[in-house]
Amino acid sequence: MNYQKIEHIAAGQFKAGKAQTDIFQAYLGTCLGVALYDKSKKIGGLIHILLPEPPSITSVVFLEKYASTGVPMLIKELKDLGARTENLRASIAGGALVGPVSRQDMNLDIGGRSTDIAVSILDACGVKTIKSETGGFFTCTLELDMATGKTRINPAWEDTFESEKHFIAPSLDDILNTIDQLKPIPQTALKIFRMFQSARHHITDITAELAKDQVLSGKTLKLCNSALFAGMVKINIVNDAVLIMGEDMLIKSVITAAVNTYYNQAETSGYSLCKGGLFFHAVGVASTAEKIAEKSGKSSVKLAYTAGLLHDIGKVILDQYVADASPLFFRKLSQKNENFTQLEKKLLGITHSEAGTILAKKWRFSDELCEVIQLHHTPEKAKKNKDLAYIIYLADLLMEKFNAGFDLEKMQTKSFENALEHLGFTMADLPELVDAIPINAINNDDILNTQR
Structure with a gap:
């Protein structure tokens, strides 16, 4: 079985590449993840967006943190690598609500506004979105297989264990012994x-x-x-x-x-x-x-x-x-x-x-x-x-x-x-x-x- 390295894309960052075999992965809560891939050129990338747009335009340092500036950056990077915009396909995930759902939360809707901005930019560039799972109240992962362009969106706490092994809770003495050994x-x-x-x-x-x-x-x-x-x-x-x-x-x-x-x-x-x-x-x-x-x-x-x-x-x-x-x-x-x-x-x-x-x-x-x-x-x-x-x-x-x-x-x-x-x-x-x-x-x- 071939091993594929998983590369974590942290919030406010993006990664792009050509003819790679890694899997790009982002953990997403309220943040938004956008994966783009051109199968004909095997060029793709993933961006982990923190906010819809800069709170203050004068304070912008990392443009990739925001949907309004980061998505265009990723598209440009992919085009510079040789991708054609009309061949790019997008998968979008994340944008969950922050916490207690109130009218204020719904009005602020950070994840929802990031999604709207990202989608509008993709549409304006002629990029087709083939997969979108946004909103809700759960943390998920977005994965992009750089070898094939396939994407996966899964709950972050997905149960991958086939069975439970017998577990014995530690005693207080066990805890104290661990403290002494650290x-x-x-x-x-x-x-x-x-x-x-x-x-x-x-x-x-x-x-x-x-x-x-x-x-x-x-x-x-x-x-x-x-x-x-x-x-x-x-x-x-x-x-x-x-x-x-x-x-x-x-x-x-x-x-x-x-x-x-x-x-x-x-x-x-x-x-x-x-x-x-x-x-x-x-x-x-x-x-x-x-x-x-x-x-x-x-x-x-x-x-x-x-x-x-x-x-x-x-x-x-x-x-x-x-x-x-x-x-x-x-x-x-x-x-x-x-x-x-x-x-x-x-x-x-x-x-x-x-x-x-x-x-x-x-x-x-x-x-x-x-x-x-x-x-x-x-x-x-x-x-x-x-x-x-x-x-x-x-x-x-x-x-x-x-x-x-x-x-x-x-x-x-x-x-x-x-x-x-x-x-x-x-x-x-x-x-x-x-x-x-x-x-x-x-x-x-x-x-x-x-x-x-």
Whole structure:
């Protein structure tokens, strides 16, 4: 049997090629996927669209994020490769509703408007649409076989298991033993993190601590030079990083590099749906939370970024048990009435939020971080840090709905409108919040290389 490589197309990106054998795949929630293929030339491509059009034309950086600009880009790329517009055939999927269906949701209809714009552009170019499954309330995958031009649209949680193997839930002792066996975030990083949080530090103290851990120093510098931190100048030593990037950005890169190593202990058979999935999701939530905190003024942007990075640390603890229970997880996640954390509790006896809280306390995280890690799925239950809990919940939800495919997740949406209201937003602000998702930071090869 011939093996075909599956290439993941992340939100806000597209890929085109000629005479290739790979399968292009996009996980789609509210995002829209458009696959185009010219069978006579064996030329095709797939675009993963985030929004209908730019929230503000002056802020446009990545044109491929939007239906209005991305679809023409893909068509031009295919024509440059030799495709003929009249021979292209389109398959369209995604565009589901964000969450609780209200009149506001129906009026905003991000996915529906992306679909309308994409279809109008295709029609104007004379491209025939042969398959279209859009709307609804579910996450799906769109696949394009670059060897044949055939496309498949499937529910993301499609049950591919023929049978369920016997599963025994872990005991609390099993969980605690797993925590003891995991390679922790380096003590150097934790010490720098606490210094950063205390606001009583000097950058020379931080760089001196970082110099004590050569492995972490190396990974930090590599991350400083990656697209995640938009490095334009090659940085070779930590002191240069301070001068070029600034103190806050350097410390963010230290924490991110340390969390990268920790999340990398999760395999792709549990929560992580692709190589580095948990880490990429965490980076996306952290960056989006930082923007939400800045726009709302409800939390320190430093704290929001850190909390976003750390909110799912419990998934690494439970990852191996989720892998064992994956037939049950995938089957039940396809049922609309199943709550993700309730399902964890039912099958494992503990949620990733609870497991993460145990670890956070062991690592002596602040009370506010511990509360947010515990309650990021149920922010309304937060007693002292409701603002931060709602920020992380909203960032997590936006990543799951608009940038699906990195990790096993299904956020509850009943808190969505409360989160917007609590943070001072309306549904009209949603496109701008979605636009804050860091397209250039997700699935970056430079970041992947730091995991090795």
